[in-house]
Amino acid sequence: MAKITDVARRAGVSPSTVSYALSGKRPISDATRRRVEEAARDLGYHPHAAARAGAGARASVLALAAPLRSGVHVPVVMRLAVSVVTTARAHAHDVLLLTQEEAEEGLNRAVRTASVDGLLLTDVELHDPRLPTLRSLDRPTVLIGVPANAYGLTCVDLDFRAAGEACVNHLAELGHRTVALVGSPPEVYLRRTAYAHHLMHGFTTAAARHGLASSVHPGGPDPATAPRLAERLLHEHPALTAVVVHNEPLLAPLIAAFEHLGLRVPADLSVTAVCPDDLAATPRLPVTSVSLPADELGARAVDLLIRKLHGTAVPETTLLPPRLTERASTSRRMPA
Amino acid sequence: MAKITDVARRAGVSPSTVSYALSGKRPISDATRRRVEEAARDLGYHPHAAARAGAGARASVLALAAPLRSGVHVPVVMRLAVSVVTTARAHAHDVLLLTQEEAEEGLNRAVRTASVDGLLLTDVELHDPRLPTLRSLDRPTVLIGVPANAYGLTCVDLDFRAAGEACVNHLAELGHRTVALVGSPPEVYLRRTAYAHHLMHGFTTAAARHGLASSVHPGGPDPATAPRLAERLLHEHPALTAVVVHNEPLLAPLIAAFEHLGLRVPADLSVTAVCPDDLAATPRLPVTSVSLPADELGARAVDLLIRKLHGTAVPETTLLPPRLTERASTSRRMPA
DNA sequence: GTGAAAGCGCTAACAT
DNA sequence: ATGTTAGCGCTTTCAC
Numbered sequence: 001m002a003k004i005t006d007v008a009r010r011a012g013v014s015p016s017t018v019s020y021a022l023s024g025k026r027p028i029s030d031a032t033r034r035r036v037e038e039a040a041r042d043l044g045y046h047p048h049a050a051a052r053a054g055a056g057a058r059a060s061v062l063a064l065a066a067p068l069r070s071g072v073h074v075p076v077v078m079r080l081a082v083s084v085v086t087t088a089r090a091h092a093h094d095v096l097l098l099t100q101e102e103a104e105e106g107l108n109r110a111v112r113t114a115s116v117d118g119l120l121l122t123d124v125e126l127h128d129p130r131l132p133t134l135r136s137l138d139r140p141t142v143l144i145g146v147p148a149n150a151y152g153l154t155c156v157d158l159d160f161r162a163a164g165e166a167c168v169n170h171l172a173e174l175g176h177r178t179v180a181l182v183g184s185p186p187e188v189y190l191r192r193t194a195y196a197h198h199l200m201h202g203f204t205t206a207a208a209r210h211g212l213a214s215s216v217h218p219g220g221p222d223p224a225t226a227p228r229l230a231e232r233l234l235h236e237h238p239a240l241t242a243v244v245v246h247n248e249p250l251l252a253p254l255i256a257a258f259e260h261l262g263l264r265v266p267a268d269l270s271v272t273a274v275c276p277d278d279l280a281a282t283p284r285l286p287v288t289s290v291s292l293p294a295d296e297l298g299a300r301a302v303d304l305l306i307r308k309l310h311g312t313a314v315p316e317t318t319l320l321p322p323r324l325t326e327r328a329s330t331s332r333r334m335p336a
Numbered sequence: 337m338a339k340i341t342d343v344a345r346r347a348g349v350s351p352s353t354v355s356y357a358l359s360g361k362r363p364i365s366d367a368t369r370r371r372v373e374e375a376a377r378d379l380g381y382h383p384h385a386a387a388r389a390g391a392g393a394r395a396s397v398l399a400l401a402a403p404l405r406s407g408v409h410v411p412v413v414m415r416l417a418v419s420v421v422t423t424a425r426a427h428a429h430d431v432l433l434l435t436q437e438e439a440e441e442g443l444n445r446a447v448r449t450a451s452v453d454g455l456l457l458t459d460v461e462l463h464d465p466r467l468p469t470l471r472s473l474d475r476p477t478v479l480i481g482v483p484a485n486a487y488g489l490t491c492v493d494l495d496f497r498a499a500g501e502a503c504v505n506h507l508a509e510l511g512h513r514t515v516a517l518v519g520s521p522p523e524v525y526l527r528r529t530a531y532a533h534h535l536m537h538g539f540t541t542a543a544a545r546h547g548l549a550s551s552v553h554p555g556g557p558d559p560a561t562a563p564r565l566a567e568r569l570l571h572e573h574p575a576l577t578a579v580v581v582h583n584e585p586l587l588a589p590l591i592a593a594f595e596h597l598g599l600r601v602p603a604d605l606s607v608t609a610v611c612p613d614d615l616a617a618t619p620r621l622p623v624t625s626v627s628l629p630a631d632e633l634g635a636r637a638v639d640l641l642i643r644k645l646h647g648t649a650v651p652e653t654t655l656l657p658p659r660l661t662e663r664a665s666t667s668r669r670m671p672a
Numbered sequence: 673g674t675g676a677a678a679g680c681g682c683t684a685a686c687a688t
Numbered sequence: 689a690t691g692t693t694a695g696c697g698c699t700t701t702c703a704c
Contacts (some may be wrong), residue, residue: 003698015699016675046444047449047698048698050385050387051386052697053386054682055696056679056700059450062508078414094434096433113384115397244698282560340681351682352692353691368690391695593697
């Protein structure tokens, strides 16, 4: 493994010149720079990040803390992760993946021991226990999710409150008077996971504003529970004509279950979802949905974090406006 | 951030004593160790990995190179990733996630620049272009997947060849005479991805050995293509009574498509899958399957890598024997 | 425009 | 059993 002194010797300059020539942190004559670059290339030289970090520079590593708790839809997290890694690479950073439950201590360790420059947190809770640790860590951080008190934090997320409202607005415009939300699994609400909470909040307040009868039903993550849930919904709310589904694994099975019970979608029942676009745009029954732009969220989060690393001021909370796409699963309420 | 000298001062000892007391690399009196540990705890001291690495020690970081190319089933990779991170943490290591396509150069960079101690590769191809780079990198590596020439490498995977054979054996015993394999998407075969190749190989040879008529059909990753594929299979192979599915996203839709075409599973058509257990053990129609133990693969791979880091000799290739579980989707062939 | 030298925080000989 | 010292490879004052 070539080191900086090897490059220096080969280029006939001092190590510091190599460092400067490669980093561009001070003016170097064109001739020298050229020789240094060539020598570096010949030797396949890559500066050793650890040593660099020792000398006070950054290690160019971001940590992604993605707890993967029960009830979260893994594919969405994965897409976020991929988008984070890709965007980080575009900024010449690598990504350390933290999934552990040992949340607080894990963050500490990552920052010290693995010399992480900045942190990205997912699965943010309204009162996230990691926040105090985070504040003490004095490393730039971006939360993917908006806690109850975002003061002094940088957060980015889909505007889930507005997303919930958008779904209800759409249904209200179509004349529906009784709506239900099929949300995330109960444990997600119990943890007060931010996104689930915000969506529910938006759903409920919009329903109230429109004077709609509304109810909220956490849905199990298991598709097999869909038929029971469908039955229960219809039984408990006979006037129900529209459902908002914020639960990826349940979306398709739930629609199937309703149809199995003899309801036609959208003729008898309108369905709106909040989920990644490709999940909604299925050929059998394209579902009207608010897009959950996991890729964009990841990219935005990294962009913000990189800017913070550079010392640039960034907005406190970035909320992506919901984008509702009308597809075949919603229609005007048929007068009964 | 407390450093080793802070701890030393507080404990009234020299820095090296702190280092030794914490690492246990040389005998320290109980009294001293206790004082050091207490001082470290009080100060919230974590050794700085970058500096450590500078001094010749390891950084305790593993890299997981998971390309996520087109055609791979993301949830399986994700489970592997989670299992890798969890197991790595159990060995006090962190995991750097590499997804980039810039494969060879990416590995180089990770090792140098991010001071990675060891590498884990997924999505291994029969003639994987990363192998030469890997050999030159001189970092312990474990492949999750078995290339054509595994000489000098450490590999771990499900024994996909045996898995293919197990499926065919099972079907042959049930009296089936014409079988088809619905495999991974075409691009996976074009890349000569190891697992897909090995499974197909096992399927084909076992079919030949039993004297069965067999055919292989790459399946698109898109569930929407299932109906077309089902039709084609039945049309091209009128005598077909059994199918092996090695394609997670297609499994359920394909069965649905067959049933839609009027076939009863398993009365008219037996279906075997190679997939994670929870995907097969669906309540509607539990599918006979060979388990794809993503968790165990990840854990094994990390264990092997850690042992290599410790300088322990490890077996060259570890193949997990296939475990076939009979469920409701296969039955004895009905004489026509 | 370039070099020499100090030092980042840690570990591992080399002492005692 | 503990302390002293010399680096690891790099960046960054200083100095010219």
